[in-house]
Amino acid sequence: MKAYSVIIEHIVSSLNRPFFYFHEDDFPLYSRVNITFNNQDIVGFIIDKEEVDDIESFQNQKGIKISYINSLIDQEPLISEEKFCLAKRIASYYFVPLIAVIFSMLPPSLKPSKTALSKAKISYETYVEALPGATYDDLTTRQAEVFYKLSQGPVLKKDLTRSIVTKLLALNKVRLVNKEKNRFHLEKEEYVLHKLNEEQQKAYDEFISTSDKVYLLQGVTGSGKTEIYLYLSQYYLSKGKQVLVLVPEIALSYQMVARFHSVFNKVGVLHSSLSDGERYDVYRDIKKGKYDIVIGTRSAIFAPLDNLGLIIIDEEHSQTYKQEDSLPYYDSRKVAQMILENKEGKILLSSATPSLDSRARALKNIYHHLILKKRVKDIILPKVEIVDLLDYHNINKESIIISLPLRKEIEATLNNNEQVILLVNRRGFASSVSCSKCGEIIKCPDCQIALTYHQETNSLMCHHCGYVQEMISVCPVCHRGKLYKRGFGTERVQNEIKKLFPSSKILRLDSDVSKSKGGIESTLNKFKNHEADILIGTQLVSKGHDFPLVSLVGVVLADISLSLPSFKANEMTFSLLTQTIGRAGRDKEGKAIIQTYLKDNKIIHFAKDQDYESFFIYEMKQRHLLNNPPYSNLISLLFSSSSEEKAEETANRVKNDLLTKVPLDRVTILGPSKLFINKFLNNYRRRLLIQYKDRKDIEPYIESLVRSFSLIRDIKLIVDVDPTSDY
Ligand code: ADP
Ligand code: ZN
Helix, strand or coil, X not given: CEEEEEEECCXXXXXXXXXXXXXXXXXXXXXXXXXXXXXXXEEEEEEEEEECCCHHHHHHHHCCCCCECCEECXXXXXXCHHHHHHHHHHHHHCCCCHHHHHHHHCCXXXXXXXXXXXXXXXXXXXXXXXXXXXXXXXXXXXXXXXXXXXXXXXEEHHHCCHHHHHHHHHCCCEEEEEEECCCCCCCCCCCCCCCCCHHHHHHHHHHHHCCCCEEEEEECCCCCHHHHHHHHHHHHHHCCCEEEEECCCHHHXXXXXXXXXXXXXXXXXXXXXXXXXXXXXXXXXXXXXXXXXEEECHHHHHCXXXXXXXXXXXXXXXXXXECCCCCCCXXXXXXXXXXXXXXXXXXXXXXXXXXXXXXHHHHCCCCEEEEECCCCCCCCCCEEEEEECCCHHHCECCECCCCHHHHHHHHHHHHCCXXXXXXXXXXXXXXXXXXXXXXXXXXXXXXXXXXXXXXXXXXXXXXXXXXXXXXXXXXXXXXXXXXXXXXXXXXXXXXXXXXXXXXCCEEEECHHHHCCCCHHHHHHHHHHCCCCCEEEECHHHHCCCCCCCEEEEEECCCHHHHCCCCCCHHHHXXXXXXXXHCCCCCCCCCEEEEEECCCCCHHHHHHHCCCHHHHHHHHHHHHHHCCCCCCCEEEEEEEEECCHHHHHHHHHHHHHXXXXXXXXXXXXXXXXXXXXXXXXXXXXXXXXXXXXXXXXXXXXXXXXXXXXHXXXXXXXXXXXXXXXXXX
């Protein structure tokens, strides 16, 4: 008899342990089984097994009752031993149940859960095939035509006229066959590798010849970073190793994927807008060893590759690498390091505007720093103009959003039959409060981040530390200006543009558009084909395709992202502006206009000058002042309850409790603060933010906290390790 340790499908911390189930047969580890748990039929996942001779004494020794596995679901392991060990490390680092990590490693139809069992796996397509020996007798001309086509080879049923197929079937001329559908295929683009230039070659050689683990490739846009990826991939493939490439958003990396496809034969692509069946196909093919290179978005980090030589993370500063909408809240950059820890294999982080974290590590030689300063082609950077929205000369009587200078430039560009991109960065509903005279954004006195206006309570709130004050009407700095609440989005800008330029064709690209499958790609393609004159959108317009006809880029209000209630607001703004400006004038000189109420803001000027290093030095000082990352680490504890008092009270109790346990000279606990969206799915939320240096100082307390909370019914705790946003 075999005793199996099985974890169950429920993602609950109190059930986050193995349960014993018996069976006579030998089942593979890391496969799914049907079991009965608490009188319910559910799915379990085998994580260990042992031979048991005397069941009775085994039970007594473990203090358990005998339960048997009902049946086995998978004939072979779903994941490797190595991936299982990785899952355990992720679970403990992010304080989440192991089963939650296993869930995120697998395509939907393979997840160990009851509901996944009915999901699509392999999908079939029906073909029509001519029966051997069948003749043209009794066929009409049209039927004969179709039959002739079929005699050359099977044809997809859906490509033929249904009535003719029915007739041919009735006459016994053809039969139907089901073939496994190969759902994923990509267009190829001819691409010939260039000979690396001196700078590229130096970076490549340094990567190959040194023995560091993590490299930061900091190269301005157009410096040929992709070319280096291709060469490095070639090198690792020739060594018999696999390569994984992560990109922020597949539709925005279309060109890169195409280049990989034409240089290498077999490239697997994994991303979230694939259907369940498609994901299953790609996952299975990777597991079978069909691909040596896999390109994908965040969760592709879990692709079943166990012989990785190289992980490339493109646009490494991108927020999308951190999962923040469902458990586990992992960061694929962190997971990449876990995968290759104590193993051969290297990581290449790459960006024109690296995250502060990565740049700081490169500075301390934790990461090996590689730099590309020159653009491969002489792309001329656009002239950047900052338009002061407080200056009445710039005021456009017909629009409060589009200033006179921006309007004039749009007009001129359209007259030249060239294209315009307008960036409207409205993430979330963030609206801030600023002064109409001096432009000051009202900030938290403790954290120096923008306060958020709450209509419900008519107050201003800091989402970082919980500071609250009553809404004020006069600027506290200049004492002259009235305070304005800000907040508008892409749609409103679209309306204004339509009014100002009634004959122009406009496309919009934001999260509403991107939700539809292929939405981003088709919008970008239309714009590229000059089916529209103006593209209005969120940060999605700042990257991706090169648009040769774009000669004007407008940032409608740079202040929006500066006022995001996050300690990363400056960092996000800098990279956003820098990248957006880079969209204008790739082949000839273009122009960029940044509209702002903060014409002297340092971040805007660093971006205008495309000066990453000065930005870095400035921002590091800000972070140091407030002991924010990279000078500290953060963990967020989010309490939610249907009762607001309960959420508040619990957060306070936990805080007070932690204060007696952790070393207060090394750990700071901020909060409890309300969240930007205070009431979410009928739950009130409060947040504690822990700033710490050494994980040992807090780890055991958080572990026991998580365990104790899973037993409480009316309050939920969500732990977010290394949160990237704080609202
Ligand atoms: P990045 O990813 O750094 O923004 P790309 O890799 O897209 O830059 O390179 C920009 C352009 O330069 C591409 O069209 C690419 O084909 C071309 N390119 C890259 N390396 C070379 C090279 N060594 N010689 C000539 N052209 C190159
Ligand atoms: Zn604050």
